[in-house]
Structures are given as structure tokens and as C-alpha cells.
Amino acid sequence: MATKNARSLQASTKQEATADLRRWLGHLAKDNRLAIAREGISLVDELAAVSKKLELDQTVLFPSPSGHDIPVVTNLFTTRSSVAESIGVRDEELLAKFQDAARNPLPCREVATGPVQEVLHIGNVDLLKLLPVPKHNELDSGPYITAALLIARNPRTGRQNVAIHRCQVSGPDRIGVLLLPRHTLNYFRMAEEAGDALDIALVIGIHPVCLLASQAIAALDEDEMEIAGALLGQPIDVVKCKTNTVRVPADAEIVIEGRILPKVREPEGPFGEFPQYYGPRADREVIQVDAVTHRRQPIFHTIVGGGYEHLILGGVPREATLLQHLQRSFPSVLDVRLPRGGTCRYHLVVKIKKMSDGEPKNIIMGAFGGHYDIKRVVVVDQDVNIDDSDEVEWAIATRFQADKDLVVISGAQGSKLDPSSRNGISAKVGLDATTPVDAPPLDFKRIRVKGEENVDLSKALQPSAARTYEHFGIKVEV
Numbered sequence: 215m216a217t218k219n220a221r222s223l224q225a226s227t228k229q230e231a232t233a234d235l236r237r238w239l240g241h242l243a244k245d246n247r248l249a250i251a252r253e254g255i256s257l258v259d260e261l262a263a264v265s266k267k268l269e270l271d272q273t274v275l276f277p278s279p280s281g282h283d284i285p286v287v288t289n290l291f292t293t294r295s296s297v298a299e300s301i302g303v304r305d306e307e308l309l310a311k312f313q314d315a316a317r318n319p320l321p322c323r324e325v326a327t328g329p330v331q332e333v334l335h336i337g338n339v340d341l342l343k344l345l346p347v348p349k350h351n352e353l354d355s356g357p358y359i360t361a362a363l364l365i366a367r368n369p370r371t372g373r374q375n376v377a378i379h380r381c382q383v384s385g386p387d388r389i390g391v392l393l394l395p396r397h398t399l400n401y402f403r404m405a406e407e408a409g410d411a412l413d414i415a416l417v418i419g420i421h422p423v424c425l426l427a428s429q430a431i432a433a434l435d436e437d438e439m440e441i442a443g444a445l446l447g448q449p450i451d452v453v454k455c456k457t458n459t460v461r462v463p464a465d466a467e468i469v470i471e472g473r474i475l476p477k478v479r480e481p482e483g484p485f486g487e488f489p490q491y492y493g494p495r496a497d498r499e500v501i502q503v504d505a506v507t508h509r510r511q512p513i514f515h516t517i518v519g520g521g522y523e524h525l526i527l528g529g530v531p532r533e534a535t536l537l538q539h540l541q542r543s544f545p546s547v548l549d550v551r552l553p554r555g556g557t558c559r560y561h562l563v564v565k566i567k568k569m570s571d572g573e574p575k576n577i578i579m580g581a582f583g584g585h586y587d588i589k590r591v592v593v594v595d596q597d598v599n600i601d602d603s604d605e606v607e608w609a610i611a612t613r614f615q616a617d618k619d620l621v622v623i624s625g626a627q628g629s630k631l632d633p634s635s636r637n638g639i640s641a642k643v644g645l646d647a648t649t650p651v652d653a654p655p656l657d658f659k660r661i662r663v664k665g666e667e668n669v670d671l672s673k674a675l676q677p678s679a680a681r682t683y684e685h686f687g688i689k690v691e692v
């Protein structure tokens with residue numbers, strides 16, 4: 215009780231509101247961007263279907279899905295602008311802010327207790343009874359926890375890593391998890407070589423900035439939760455788990471505590487992934503669940519595999535990393551985008567203030583070195599709106615000649631999830647869609663109609679045009 219009072223005192227002296235999921239939902243609710251579904255939507259397929267339908271429009275809260283006590287929320291981000299908004303910056307400041315946060319992380323603040331441990335279930339956990347875990351895409355093997363931060367500690371240094379992994383509910387207290395060759399797998403291999411399990415926590419329901427930060431391309435032992443703190447401008451409060459030493463956000467909704475077991479692999483998948491195809495079933499690592507802790511009335515967050523929220527969450531942090539990577543060598547690079555059509559992973563558009571004619575090809579080669587997922591690079595001039603795929607296509611249509619502006623590289627490393635690759639061996643293509651430096655001014659002068667941007671339709675049009683049709687001899691069809 216004493217610690218609880220100490221905490222509320224500490225909270226009341228804080229300048230900012232708590233950086234939790236509810237703060238973001240409250241912000242969305244203010245502008246009617248948080249839809250409430252009718253009660254009892256099915257956790258199997260139906261919840262994902264409604265979410266997909268609204269993925270570019272509204273965040274959705276589902277009360278009692280399949281009769282479950284705990285509500286589910288989806289679509290925390292519905293536009294690229296909403297990502298900038300969650301960090302409190304304008305769209306054009308988003309990548310710079312993200313880079314700044316990755317360079318200047320803010321250490322977490324450890325607290326003795328937090329809302330996420332108001333209710334404890336230690337031992338004998340039944341995940342599907344406790345939590346409303348949906349099944350998302352048609353051929354998914356079953357219910358998946360898709361929006362959990364997997365937090366693990368380096369067994370040697372004690373530093374924490376934060377990542378999102380797809381988690382298949384395989385049994386009452388068992389989870390199949392896909393570990394791609396990044397930091398979680400690195401920590402797990404250290405533990406497994408010593409014959410140990412790796413202690414982990416799965417954190418569900420946090421401020422979306424924590425999800426974004428988890429996707430930063432940081433170095434090993436750089437704690438992504440500290441990047442989240444920098445993005446929010448306030449340290450994330452963390453609390454120690456009940457059954458292991460992992461520190462989790464104290465203001466989260468739900469935490470699953472457990473261990474990735476050494477020398478155990480069990481079937482996981484298929485699961486609908488970001489390229490809009492299924493990741494196949496195979497033997498993968500297994501989490502043994504030891505405890506579930508949560509708020510008194512928690513909210514469960516889920517991300518539909520391959521949906522817009524999934525794409526944009528991975529896309530923006532990668533853009534920030536790629537922009538930084540390119541600007542290190544090429545000062546003419548102004549901005550980059552990973553458009554949705556390229557699944558926010560494979561296709562990159564680079565906007566430059568062109569200085570010399572050879573440079574776009576160097577930039578193309580540099581971009582391939584920035585991330586192995588990059589499969590196609592288009593370089594455009596600064597007058598092209600790279601948020602509009604039609605404009606990029608127009609630049610290719612009118613500023614690109616395949617016999618001299620094309621770069622093709624075969625047999626490089628690509629994405630294993632790209633079904634057209636040979637198990638990840640992939641070709642790369644680069645398109646220089648920039649205008650020549652010495653082009654005569656009128657050759658690439660974009661047409662425009664003077665004054666279009668200043669037209670006021672309330673002044674230009676008659677209030678009710680219908681009255682005047684007959685005056686022009688036009689008979690209104692009935």
C-alpha cells in the first residue's frame with residue numbers, strides 16, 4: 215500500500231500525462247476517430263474483417279469480442295500522418311524526429327509497481343481463457359498475438375531488447391514464436407548455448423510510439439524502449455516482472471511472462487505476412503508461459519497481419535534509417551519513402567536535389583546496401599510528391615529511359631518472404647527518373663493551370679445549379 219501511495223504521489227508531480235495506450239485512444243476519440251464496434255463480434259475472422267474494412271479510416275474498439283470480458287483495439291495508425299501525430303510532430307518532421315530519438319535515447323525510469331500488475335495470474339495460465347486473442351487471415355493456423363512487444367534481456371550484459379514477433383497460441387501456456395535473425399534470436403542463442411531458457415515478457419497494449427520504437431534499426435544492446443522515451447519526451451516507467459527480471463512498461467495493459475525454451479522447436483504457421491502472402495509452417499522456437507499480469511480492466515491490442523497498421527509500423531522506422539544511411543554519403547538526398555504498394559519494405563523512392571548526372575546511380579547502389587529488403591529504387595527530383603504513387607509513376611513515364619537509366623543486379627540477398635525470390639536470393643532494380651542537369655528549361659517544365667490552388671468553389675459555383683439547367687436547354691432526367 216505504501217508503494218502505491220508513493221507512486222501516485224510521483225504520478226501527480228509528473229508534468230506529462232502517462233504515456234499509455236489510453237492516452238492515444240482518448241486523443242483519437244476527441245475527433246471521432248475511434249469507432250466502437252457492436253458487442254460480440256467474433257474473434258475468428260470477423261474482428262479482422264471489420265478492422266481491414268476500416269484500416270485507412272478509423273481505429274476500432276471491439277467490446278466483448280466472442281463474449282470475452284476484455285475488449286480488443288485495432289488500427290492504432292490509419293494514415294502516415296497519424297504516425298507523426300502520435301509523436302507530436304508535423305509530417306515533414308517525422309523522419310528527422312525519429313533519427314534524433316534513435317541518436318539520443320532516454321533511459322527508462324524503474325518504479326516499484328504499476329497498473330499492469332494490478333491483477334496477477336501466476337502459474338496454470340490458460341491464454342485463450344484469459345485473453346481475447348483473434349485469428350486474423352484466412353489460412354492462419356489459429357489465434358495469434360501480433361501486437362506484443364517481446365522484451366528480452368541479454369544474458370551477458372543485462373541490456374534489454376524490444377521487438378515484435380508473431381506469436382501463435384499453441385496451447386494453454388505455450389506460444390510458438392518466429393525469431394528472424396535479429397537481436398532476440400541473438401540473445402536466445404547465448405542462453406541456449408549455455409543450456410538455459412531465455413526469460414522474456416510479451417507486452418500488449420502500450421502507447422503506439424513504443425511499437426514504432428521497437429521497429430528502429432538499432433544496434434545490439436540498444437534498448438528500443440529508450441528510443442520510445444526520447445520520442446515521447448519523457449522516460450518510460452518500467453516495473454520488474456513477477457517471475458523473472460525483465461523490466462516492462464508499468465502503464466501497459468497486459469504482460470505475459472515466460473521463457474523461450476532451449477532445444478525445443480514445434481510447428482508454427484502458416485501466418486499472413488506483410489508481403490500479402492503466408493509465411494509457411496515450420497518448426498520454430500517455443501515460449502513457456504509462467505504468468506499473465508494485467509490492469510483491472512485491460513484492453514487487448516491486435517494488429518491484422520499484412521494490414522495497413524502492420525505495414526506503416528515497419529515502414530516509417532525503416533525510412534528514417536535509410537534516409538540517415540543515404541545522407542551520410544549523399545548530401546543531395548532530401549527524403550525517402552517506402553510506399554504501400556511495395557509493402558512498405560521492398561520499394562524505395564528517393565527524392566534528391568540533383569547535382570550531377572551520375573549521382574542517382576550511386577544513390578541506387580547505396581540504397582541496396584541500406585537494407586537487404588530493398589528490391590526496387592526509384593530516384594526522383596524534388597518537384598515530385600513522393601507520397602503520391604501516381605506522381606512517382608509519372609516521373610518514370612516522362613524522365614526515365616530504360617537503355618541508360620536502368621540498373622539491374624542479379625543474385626543479391628533479398629527478402630525470404632518475397633515468393634518470387636529463390637529462398638531470399640533476389641534481383642535488384644534501380645530507376646533513375648530524374649531530369650538531366652543541363653536540360654533546356656522548357657523541356658521538363660511541368661504544366662500547370664494558373665490560379666487552380668486559389669479557386670474558392672463557394673464563389674465560383676452557383677449555390678443551386680439545378681434551377682438553371684433549363685435555361686441552357688438541358689432537361690433534367692427523372
Ligand code: MN
Nearest residue numbers: 375376397432
Ligand atoms: Mn534491438
